[in-house]
Amino acid sequence: MASNYRFTYGVDLVFCIDATGSMGPLLDTVKANALNLYRDLMKIMDRKNKRVEQVRIRIIAFRDYKYDQETAMMVTDFFRLPDEEKAFEASLRSIVPEGGGDDPEDGLEALAYAIRSPWDTSSQRKRHVIVVWSDDGTHRLGFGSDAPNYPRGMAKDFNELTMWWGNASAPGLMDQNAKRLLLFTPDKDDWNLIRNNWNQTIQYVSEAGSGLESCDYEQIINAIANSI
Numbered sequence: 001m002a003s004n005y006r007f008t009y010g011v012d013l014v015f016c017i018d019a020t021g022s023m024g025p026l027l028d029t030v031k032a033n034a035l036n037l038y039r040d041l042m043k044i045m046d047r048k049n050k051r052v053e054q055v056r057i058r059i060i061a062f063r064d065y066k067y068d069q070e071t072a073m074m075v076t077d078f079f080r081l082p083d084e085e086k087a088f089e090a091s092l093r094s095i096v097p098e099g100g101g102d103d104p105e106d107g108l109e110a111l112a113y114a115i116r117s118p119w120d121t122s123s124q125r126k127r128h129v130i131v132v133w134s135d136d137g138t139h140r141l142g143f144g145s146d147a148p149n150y151p152r153g154m155a156k157d158f159n160e161l162t163m164w165w166g167n168a169s170a171p172g173l174m175d176q177n178a179k180r181l182l183l184f185t186p187d188k189d190d191w192n193l194i195r196n197n198w199n200q201t202i203q204y205v206s207e208a209g210s211g212l213e214s215c216d217y218e219q220i221i222n223a224i225a226n227s228i
Contacts, residue, residue, distance in 0.1 A: 009045075010054040010123025011228055012078065014114040018107065018134035019061040019074070020100030026133055026215055027097050033217045034089040038081040044225040052228070055081045057088055058117055061095045062110035065144025068099040072106060072147065075113055107138040108190060112155050115164045115174055126178035127228045133215070135206055137188030158190070165198050180227040184215055202227075 017027065033040075038055060045052050056078040065072040074095065079088040114130045141157050144150055155161040164173055165181075183203040185191040195203040204223065206215060 008051045008053050008123075009125045009127055009228060010120050011052055011127045011129065012056050012058070012117070012120050013224065014058045014060060014117050014130045016060045016062065016107070016110040016114050016130060016132040016134075017095065018063075018105055018136070019095050019097055020063055020105060020136075021097050022135055023133070024097040026135075027092075027095060029215070029217055029220075030133075031089070031092050031095075033221075034092050035085055036217075037221065038085060040221050041225060044221065045228065048225070048228075050228065054120065054123060056120065057081060058114075059088075059091050059095075060110045060113050062106055063099045064105050064139070065109070065147040065150050066139075067144075069147055070149055071099060072144065072149065073110065073113070073151075078118070104137045104139045104143075105134060106144055107132065107134050107185075108141045108158070108161060109144075109151065109154060111194075112141075112161055112164065113151070115161075119174060119178075121175070126175055127180060128174050128178045129180045129182065129224060129227050131182045131184070131220075131224065133184045134191075135186060137186070138190045158193070162198065182223050182227060184220075184223075 041055065042052060058078045059074070059076045061074040063072045076091050081088065111130065111132060119128045120126060141155055141161060155164055167173060179200050181198060181201040183191055183195060183201065184206055185203060186206050191203065195201055
């Protein structure tokens with residue numbers, strides 16, 4: 001006999017978006033579907049017999065501290081959907097694909113910001129999901145640390161960042177049962193290292209330098225839904 005019981009979730013999403021010049025196609029896709037995202041996610045969750053009582057989305061747009069200085073990182077608060085979807089859309093539309101200097105970007109710093117987000121702790125069942133889009137590799141952590149706006153308290157190296165991801169007892173980090181990491185990233189060393197060594201992580205390998213032209217909205221929304 002089928003059960004009518006539905007699990008109820010609170011979902012926090014952090015979108016880490018490479019905002020350099022080649023990423024225009026991906027940014028256009030995300031911007032065009034910003035106002036559809038909540039409703040489309042709810043439809044898929046309903047088919048899965050899961051009820052989502054709260055959705056919040058935070059945006060982290062990253063470039064390169066050494067080359068882009070003050071425009072290297074844009075970090076928003078969480079937007080509660082659907083109530084604040086217009087503000088969410090406006091923030092997305094404010095991101096212009098430009099800058100970056102050399103090919104690698106400061107994606108690991110963006111990931112560190114994401115891990116340290118003010119995650120929801122009130123929901124009985126939670127999902128804390130980070131989604132990263134980039135068409136290139138990353139600098140080592142601290143590559144741009146001489147920039148005047150480089151963040152204080154940043155992980156000093158990749159090993160410390162790995163500890164942030166995997167340490168269930170440290171305050172201010174992610175719920176170890178709720179966390180998920182989705183990487184839409186190329187076959188590059190640091191992204192592959194994360195895929196191979198961090199738990200609860202899936203990589204959708206993209207073509208380096210393509211701007212993620214092959215990454216369509218349906219793939220994005222299904223990947224997010226399958227992580228909940």
